[in-house]
Structure formats: structure tokens, C-alpha cells
Amino acid sequence: MKFGYLVIISSSKDHDYLKMAYALALTIKNTQKLGYDQVALVTDNPKAVAKLKSSWVFDHVIDYKGKPGWDNRSWMDQLSPFDATICLDADMIFTRDVSHWVDHFLTNDELYIANTSYTYRGELINNNEYRKTFVKNQLPNLYSFFTFFKKDSEIAKEFFTLGRYIIEHPTEFSNLFLLEYKPKIVGTDEAFSLSAKLLDIQDQIAYPLEFLKIVHMKPLIQNWPWPANKWSDHVGFYLNKSGNLKIGNYQQTGIIHYVEKDKINNELISILEEIAWKK
């Protein structure tokens, strides 16, 4: 079964998503075992990929424009070139080999979506600051930034089809199912959670897993006793020449969803490229 990671980006005036996806792909190549390190990129500007120093880190580059204003991640099941896929957000990086996680999913699941995340200190996030829609409407707490699926899965097909339908009809679904706390936008997380709830598959696709450690760096959920606009106002982000990452004085050992889009700069890219070339 052909397995790989999928990253879906589109051009933006505000952020360089290609740079983020490139850093993510470099960290996958640098840390994952052979056979577990395939990366496919979906982009509306494939020409820009060719200009990267190590564009080979993307094993597949898929040209996809999508609908304007539409989050293309909801099409992940149809865009992936792999039999089994983990779709990630672009603003993530790997800090160690997690191919044993993939083995678990390949053996046990057709569809799995992360339902827990951790602070940079390794504490389980219980704060619902960004998840009021989920709590008040009793939706399963799904994070679409880590979505595993098999292409031939019927459950996955139904799940993604309904998810897209929800995104296409946000007002109708909000008025029917999200009355307790309506989100400003029905995004991929909300649509996936609602889709899972309506199909009554939440326990099947988002059961607790001890090993899945994804650090979520949204600032208000870091269990700090003060409010924070940006996490980087409070802790540093230190990537050394070996690709080891510390946030503050905590060594990171999971997948990091760094959230702040400016964290990936040219210096950091050069470190990751050097490691990739030496591997």
C-alpha cells in the first residue's frame, strides 16, 4: 500500500505557504524512514515549486486551483495520489521519526483524525478557548491538521462528501446543528466534526491514542496564567544545526503545529536543507 503525506496550499498575499510546506517536507525527509517519507503537495502555483533549491522533497506536485475562497483541504481524499494518506497543515514540522504511528494507522484504521493536542511542555490541552463551537454544540473535538485516510474506504468517502456538503452550505448547517454557538466561518475542523457527529462515527475515527503527540502552539491554550496574542512573545523557537527543536527550554519530540506563519525563515530553511543534503 502506497503511503504518503499530503500538504494542500494555495497562494496568499499574507503568508508564504509554499515556504512552510517546503520546511514541512524537508523535516519529513530528514526524520522519517524510507517508505514513510513520501510527500505530495497540492498547489495552485507549481512553477514556484520548481524554483526551490530542493524541490525533490515533494515526490508529487499536483496543480489544483480549486474554487475561490474554498479551503481545498476538504478535497484531500480526491487530491491525494496515495492509497493511504496523512494530510497535514502546512504550518507543521516533524522533529523525529513517527513511522511507527503510520504502521498503527495502516493496520487499524480507514480514517483517523487527531482529537487531542499538547502544549509545548507536553501537557494535554484541555482549554477550549478556540473550541467553543465544539463544546457548546457537543461536537467531537477533531483537528483536521492530522487526518489519516485510506482512499478505498467507504467511511472516508461518506465522511469527506458530507464534510464538503457542510462547507458548501454553512448557513443551513449552522442554523440546524450549531445553534448553541455559531462559528464565524464553518471551517474544515467544524465541518469534519459535524460530519463525524452526523454519521455517528466519532468514536471510530477519533479514539484516544497515547502515542500521538501533536503540539498545538495557539497562544491561549498553552496553560499560561496570562493571556497571549502571540506565543513567540513569551517563549523562543530554537532549531539547531541538527534539526533539534526547543521551544523555550523544552526539547520537542513530536509534530509541531507552530501556527505563527513567520516562524519559517530563510535561515531555518537553509538548516533543514543542509540536513537533507547530508542524509
Next chain:
Amino acid sequence: MEEIVDYDQFLLNIPSIELEYSALYNPTTGEVISVGPMQAFSDTNNKISIDKETAELIIEGKIKINSCVVDLRENKLEIIETKSIFKMDDVLHRVIEKRWANIARPDIFITYNRNKQILKFQLTEEFYGTKKLSKSFQPVMKRAVKWDGDTEIHFLITDYNDPNVLYKMVSFKISDLIGNSKIYKNFELPLNFSIYTRRVFKNYVLEIL
């Protein structure tokens, strides 16, 4: 019939007015003279808008007003020395290497000559230091900033991009850089290192030769 207004509800419904703050400054030196609500300076020209948090810290005396100057080039408030620094990048600012830095006009320029093992700190000529700015910035308008002669600046020389591993530390007074460079000889450093500092100036650049 007259409607009886629920007074508590009436009070709750009054929209709160978000105060906007300004800093009044000396147009020649950039020194900040006064900070207050924007309306208080309505008949004055030499003022800039500042954020609420900074304004309140200055009004409360947590940031000294005589530590504040307006950068006349960019029309922005700068705090030369502050005892209440909150942001990590101000408490522990990594000096970016010249090849990665997008800083055309640094305030402090650090050079490390690996062969000669010399570490040199310079202020730019804009602040009466020894580092010449590039031709594009000539002639340089000197900035009339009053330094507290006792203000010390500290530099931590650490493992590459990791201030948790400290190799060496150097400290000196800002006044040491007025008209002079601060030079450390026989200063051996590993192949990969970083320099961190508490941010007193806005822009720092490191060049490794």
C-alpha cells in the same frame, strides 16, 4: 405614557469609548514630551499615535518617559531603555547574521573575525558610533539621543540558536561605543554560535568573517 428606563440596563448599553493615545515629541530631537489621550493634543502637530498598552505603561511610570524617543525617520515611538520588557524577542533577542537579516540600517553592528579571533561591537555613525552606514544612507543625520552613561548592554554567546547553552558573556556600557568600537581579542568561538542580547536598540546585525 412615559417609558421608565431601567437605569442599570441603560448604563450597560452605553458603548464604551476606546481611548486612542498620542505621544507629543520635540521635532528636533525626537524626545517624547508628553503622552495622553489623542484629544488632549488636538492643536499640536508634533505627535504620533501610540498603542494603548505602551501609553498606559508610560502614564503609570512603568516606562520612563525620558527613555522614549520618536524615530523621526519612521515616525514611530522607540523605547531606548525599558525596565518592563514583556516580549521574548526583547528580553532575549537573537542577533541575526548579516546574510539572513533584512536590516539595511543596523544600530549595533557585531563582527566576528574567526581567523584573528576578534569580536568587535560598533554603534553606527547615526548614534555617534564608528560603523559607517552604506552610501545609500549618506549623508547620515545624527540622532540626538541622550544616553544614560550607566546603561549596560549584555551579550550572551551561546550554542547555535540555543540560548540554553551559554558559552561566554560580555557586557559593557553604551557610552563605550560612542566614538569607539568595543573589541575583544583572543576570543575563540566554536564553528556554530549565536549571540543573544536584551534588546536596547532596535536593530542588531552580526557578520562572521
